[in-house]
Amino acid sequence: MNAPISSINYADLVHQDRVHGTLYTDPAVYEDEIERIFHQGWVYVGHDSEVAELSSWCVKPLGRQTVILTRDKNNAIHVLYDRCPHRGNKICQEPKGVAHTLTCPYHAWSFSMDGKLVGMPAERGAGPGYQREASGLTHVARVAAYGGFVFASMAAQGVSLEQHLGYATRTIDQLVRMSPRGRIRLTAGWIKHRFRGNWKNVLENQVDGYHAPYVHGSLLSANRDWANERDRKDTSPTTARDLGLGHSDIDYTQSYHAKGGNLRWTGMIPESRAPQYVAAMRAAYPPEVAEESLIVGPPHAMIFPNLFIAEMNIMVLQPVSAGETIHWTTPVMLEDGGEINERSLRRCEGALGPAGFLIADDAEISDLNQIGVGNREPEWVMLRRGLETEKHQADNIIVGGLMDETSQRAFWRHYGQLMGEKK
Ligand code: FES
Ligand SMILES: [Fe+2]
Structure with a gap:
């Protein structure tokens, strides 16, 4: 049985270039989201x-x-x-x-x-x-x-999973292709963090290509290779893409090809450090497929509404209340992954574990973001970076720059449609 939906008019609150601050703080909005997005849609x-x-x-x-x-x-x-x-x-x-x-x-x-x-x-x-x-x-x-x-x-009727995923299936394909067997395992155990922020601010941060030099400054200063690798300038060839249906990704393909060399996505280990894995990939796939995976690596994709493929980590959002989210993380283990699995475990611990370099930064920003949007003025949260310059492709994918808000708009466009539907 469906719970009643509030009388909030979402069309007034979700615009192409801005969203209203109460969407992050109002318990009635949270109740509507649970019902419409999490209890009626695919999750x-x-x-x-x-x-x-x-x-x-x-x-x-x-x-x-x-x-x-x-x-x-x-x-x-x-x-x-x-x-x-x-x-x-x-x-x-x-x-x-x-x-x-x-x-x-x-x-x-x-x-x-x-x-x-x-x-x-x-x-x-x-x-x-x-x-x-x-x-x-x-x-x-x-x-x-x-x-x-x-x-x-939880709904007996509705679109099929494939219809819900749309182009997001390609990001899952890209991930499973990282395994010579085309299979991954999420068996390393889960790290759970309780964020004092709304699930949407956590999600928007995950797809945000703009914040890293400022929020993760300590990591960048400690790891010069990483800082250089993620060339975070407006001119970066990395793109943020709206894949439709609320899904988005950050596409590093051009950046990795421009820089050349395999396995940069592992955090710069040279190919010679993972001979077993490289050989297994070359044995498993046609040469152009194996080389593309070795160069470009896994995706950085948000699958609406709660699954984030953060390259070699999986993150899942569990909305607890308007101001609280549990963030689940586990490293991706590749079947027949050779040396890469050990590497992924250590990287997950270093970046996302309790003493990790990355997630504590993002959790703090989430707390501050939630406190900030709880203040009344200004009422709106901006969403306009790259709006005039992003490219609309023939396949309906919208391509913006790394530091544009194309991915956040991807989320909100679909959110507005779902929440605005009359039931
Ligand atoms: S509540 Fe009685 S057996 Fe479960
Ligand atoms: Fe971050």
Whole structure:
């Protein structure tokens, strides 16, 4: 059942060149977003490698819901609400596991990984109208996967996952192609940070190609190679692209080709330091495909509304309230990734771990951004960098410069459409 939607007129608040500050702070806006975007649309839930074994499961957020991602004994994936059909108890007390059944801690009803009720103490007392088949866990209405990424929609009707993803499928393709087997794993464990900021300000920061020299100045000064590599000038050949449907990416293709050399995206390790990986890529793919992956590396892409492929890290946004977001991060492990996986683990720890160089900077900015937009004046947040100069391609992709706000506009354009729809 859909929750009522507020009477807020989003067309008044979302403009091409600016958005209203209350969109980040108003609890009624947050409620509308949860309903319209997270509970009616497609949302990233988890990766199939997180339930790699038969009869494995893990707990994930889906908007404000808690769901269980499972793989049953016949190898099928399910997304189930973490709510016992008996008296409504939450079933899972651990974040993940492998087991024949999930057992409710309250009265010990047990369920197989496809959600069926398989055991109940004192079943005879359940009463004459009781049917075991109708008393399983509830499946989220629609579940679909692309490249191992499992998405779910709580709405029974609507666009297909492929229609929702549009050109974003290319960014997932680019990521999985980094593995000689065309498969990634998200099994290194998750780092969770609680940001005191609205989920949209966290998302906008992730696609912001403008802030790095200022917010991440300490990292740049500590790592001259990185600073030089990310040539952050208005003239950089790197582009920010609006891929449509709220998705966007920052495309480093031209910059990496201009600079030449493989594996710069790993943080400048020379090819000679990853011989196993380079050989495996060359054996797995046609030469032009292998070389392109080795030169350009993984994508930097935001998939609406909550999945961010941050090159060799995956980040997921969990909106908790108008002013609070949990930010999940894990490094991407490549199947047959050779030396690269170790490198990715160390880079994730260095940049995104509790003592990391990058995420603490962004978290602080998120806090300050949230406090700032809570002040009444000026009412609007600007969104106009590059608006007049970005290029509209024939395939409807909009291409702006690295330091333009093309990616943020990509998000807001789709947001405005979804939130403005009359239901
Ligand atoms: S609430 Fe789950 S078995 Fe009773
Ligand atoms: Fe940042």
